[in-house]
Amino acid sequence: xxxxxxxxxxxxxxxxxxxxxxxxxxxxxxxxxxxLPPKKVQESPRCPCSMSHSERRKESPPHLNMPTKLLLYxxxxxxxxxxxxxxxxxxxxxxxxxxxxxxxxxxxxxxxTQILNNLLKEYDKKLRPDIGVKPTVIDVxxxxxxIGPVSSINMEYQIDIIFAQTWTDSRLRxxxxxxxxxxxxxxxxxxxxxxxxxxxxxxxDSHWITTPNQLLRIWNDGKILYTLRLTINAECQLQLxxxxxxxxxxxxxxxxxxxPRDEMIYKWxxxxxxxxxxxxxxxxxxxxxxxxxxxxxxxxxAGNHIIGDYVVMTVYFDLSRRMGYFTIQTYIxxxxxxxxxxxxxxxxxxxxxxxxxxxxxxxxxxxxxxxxARTSLPRVSYVTAMDLFVTVCFLFVFAALMEYATLNYxxxxxxxxTCNKTKRSNYSVLDVGPPPTVIALNNSMxxxxxxxxxxxxCLDGKDCQSFFCCYEECKGGAWRRGRVHIDIxxxxxxxxxxxxxxxxxxxxxxWVGYLYL
Numbered sequence: 335x336x337x338x339x340x341x342x343x344x345x346x347x348x349x350x351x352x353x354x355x356x357x358x359x360x361x362x363x364x365x366x367x368x369x370l371p372p373k374k375v376q377e378s379p380r381c382p383c384s385m386s387h388s389e390r391r392k393e394s395p396p397h398l399n400m401p402t403k404l405l406l407y408x409x410x411x412x413x414x415x416x417x418x419x420x421x422x423x424x425x426x427x428x429x430x431x432x433x434x435x436x437x438x439x440x441x442x443x444x445x446x447t448q449i450l451n452n453l454l455k456e457y458d459k460k461l462r463p464d465i466g467v468k469p470t471v472i473d474v475x476x477x478x479x480x481i482g483p484v485s486s487i488n489m490e491y492q493i494d495i496i497f498a499q500t501w502t503d504s505r506l507r508x509x510x511x512x513x514x515x516x517x518x519x520x521x522x523x524x525x526x527x528x529x530x531x532x533x534x535x536x537x538x539d540s541h542w543i544t545t546p547n548q549l550l551r552i553w554n555d556g557k558i559l560y561t562l563r564l565t566i567n568a569e570c571q572l573q574l575x576x577x578x579x580x581x582x583x584x585x586x587x588x589x590x591x592x593x594p595r596d597e598m599i600y601k602w603x604x605x606x607x608x609x610x611x612x613x614x615x616x617x618x619x620x621x622x623x624x625x626x627x628x629x630x631x632x633x634x635x636a637g638n639h640i641i642g643d644y645v646v647m648t649v650y651f652d653l654s655r656r657m658g659y660f661t662i663q664t665y666i667x668x669x670x671x672x673x674x675x676x677x678x679x680x681x682x683x684x685x686x687x688x689x690x691x692x693x694x695x696x697x698x699x700x701x702x703x704x705x706x707a708r709t710s711l712p713r714v715s716y717v718t719a720m721d722l723f724v725t726v727c728f729l730f731v732f733a734a735l736m737e738y739a740t741l742n743y744x745x746x747x748x749x750x751x752t753c754n755k756t757k758r759s760n761y762s763v764l765d766v767g768p769p770p771t772v773i774a775l776n777n778s779m780x781x782x783x784x785x786x787x788x789x790x791x792c793l794d795g796k797d798c799q800s801f802f803c804c805y806e807e808c809k810g811g812a813w814r815r816g817r818v819h820i821d822i823x824x825x826x827x828x829x830x831x832x833x834x835x836x837x838x839x840x841x842x843x844x845w846v847g848y849l850y851l
Contacts, residue, residue, distance in 0.1 A: 446515060449508050453552075459526045462597070463503040469599045472528050473500040474647060476586075478609040478625075479563075481651060482616030484570070484584070486577075487712050490536055491570050491584050492616075493651075498561040499528055500603075507556040514553055519546035527560055528598065533587040533646070537567040574711060577718040578660040579848050581623070583650040594642030595631060602627055607649055619659060623652035664707045664720060668727040671699045672837060675734040679830045683741055693735030700728040719848050726844075730837055734829075741825045 462470050475498040484491040503526065532538060540562055541547040547563035570584035590598045607627050615622065627649045634641040675696040678689045704724045711718065717725075 445510055445512060449510055449512070449515065450521075453506050453508060454524055457505055457525065459524060462526055462593070463501065463505065465597075469595070469597055470501055470528075470593075472530075472598060472600050473603045474498070474600055474606060475500075475603050476607045476649060478607070480610065480615045481622065482620075483618060484620055484653065486572055486574070486619075486710060489570055489572050489712065490567050491651075492565065492567050493586060494563070494565045495586075496561055496563050497530075498559065499530065500557065500559050501528070502556050503558055504556045506552055506558065508554050510554060512554070514551055517550045517552065519548035519550070521550050522548055522560070525550075525558070529591045529593065530588055531591045532566055532568065533589060534569045534585060535566045536569055539565045541565070574714055574718050575716060576848055577711065577720055578655050578657055579719060581652070581654045583652050586649045586651070587646060589632075589644050589646040594634075595645050596642070598645070600629070600645045600647050602629065602647070617653065619656050620653040621656060623654050625652065626650050660707075660710075660720065664703060665723065667703055668700065668724055669841075671696050671703065672727050672730045675731045676830070676833055678734055678738055679826045679833070683738070683745060683826065686742065689738045690735075693731075693738060696731045697728075697735060700724070700731050704728060719844075723844060726840055730833065734833065737825065737829050 464470060477496040477498070479494040479496065481491065481493050506525070541564075549559070549561045551559040566586070568584070568586055570582065572580070572582055574580060589600070607625055609622075609625065612622055627647070630646045630648065631643050632646050633643050675693065678692050681689050681692075683689075707720055707724055711720075
């Protein structure tokens with residue numbers, strides 16, 4: 335109900351009439367500053383015709399004087415000015431609502447509701463479109479929001495996608511000026527949708543915050559677009575022979591669960607697979623190299639029964655592993671440990687505690703590094719590239735420890751040969767101890783140390799074939815004149831050259847073979 339504003343004149347006239355019509359002076363003077371005294375009660379009413387003119391004037395109602403009227407008008411004007419903005423705003427809102435309702439009637443909402451009611455009146459969502467007539471063609475689009483992380487231990491990766499499917503359902507055609515009906519997830523359960531499954535998914539979740547992330551659009555020609563957002567943990571069989579210099583193609587495979595090729599066909603649309611900006615991707619150990627999609631037909635059987643040929647769609651995501659983490663955590667420590675084991679070759683052979691402690695420490699360090707390197711890998715039965723490198727480094731460290739053990743053993747054995755004082759022959763004796771003294775006895779050469787009173791001679795026969803005893807003077811030996819012989823005291827000198835050279839050669843072959851071949 336509209337509120338009408340009064341003018342000052344109308345308000346004054348209203349209250350003036352109230353004051354004039356009131357028989358009680360006090361009732362009217364509620365609006366004045368002072369109350370009038372009540373009239374005297376007459377004993378009996380008199381007829382107006384019997385009254386004189388002066389008496390009738392006395393009976394007339396009292397009138398307000400001029401100052402009282404001005405004060406009353408001033409108060410009414412103040413009240414009107416205070417109430418006029420509220421009244422005006424309410425009038426404007428009422429006018430706007432009325433005009434908008436008149437200019438924009440609810441015809442579109444009514445049309446959309448009527449269209450949906452007519453489409454779903456006799457619609458059977460249990461039956462696919464064109465059943466018994468022709469296969470239903472599903473056009474597929476995939477938008478990749480992010481990929482990662484990739485787990486080498488579980489052999490799986492996580493991917494966040496928006497999966498879009500488009501098909502035509504002739505039962506949902508309608509005639510209207512509205513060409514597209516954009517609907518939410520509440521409509522998805524009322525129509526037929528494809529039974530698409532992801533074949534290599536271990537776990538999949540659809541997003542429900544703040545509402546189900548689903549979109550449904552229906553065109554007037556029966557074309558339907560259905561999109562939803564999914565997060566999938568998909569299986570990826572990683573081949574770790576070249577780990578950590580490996581490259582992989584992780585697939586995302588999907589198809590129909592129950593409809594074979596003669597009932598449902600999947601097709602890729604043009605530019606059907608797109609990827610978002612890679613800055614937000616969680617590929618910590620990998621670089622994204624690209625993607626590609628394929629279409630295959632797989633024959634499915636159950637026992638001796640052929641179920642049918644299914645159209646299988648696959649998207650491959652090509653990934654290449656980054657070596658930075660493993661270089662810092664494994665390769666550099668292994669190389670430094672091997673180099674540290676070579677310090678033993680420059681320590682005197684008599685410093686047994688120092689060389690033994692260094693050798694054992696490096697061996698234990700390599701054992702720890704090999705164990706740590708395996709923690710980021712599944713328990714595969716084959717040898718990876720990292721396993722090969724760590725194993726060779728362990729062998730170099732172990733060989734350095736064995737080198738000193740060999741040196742120490744033969745050094746002490748050469749200093750204490752079997753003493754033979756009774757037999758003197760034309761054989762000569764070789765002693766590798768520090769500085770020997772040569773003594774000539776009956777045209778035979780004997781070697782004697784200052785700290786030993788025994789005179790030694792070279793053993794005959796098989797004993798003379800020892801690796802460090804076979805000089806040309808020893809009869810029956812395997813080494814003859816002109817052959818190369820090795821002195822046990824020079825083993826450290828040989829190791830200083832042999833170990834670094836062989837390790838450098840191994841690294842050249844290893845890195846060239848795995849990185850470029």
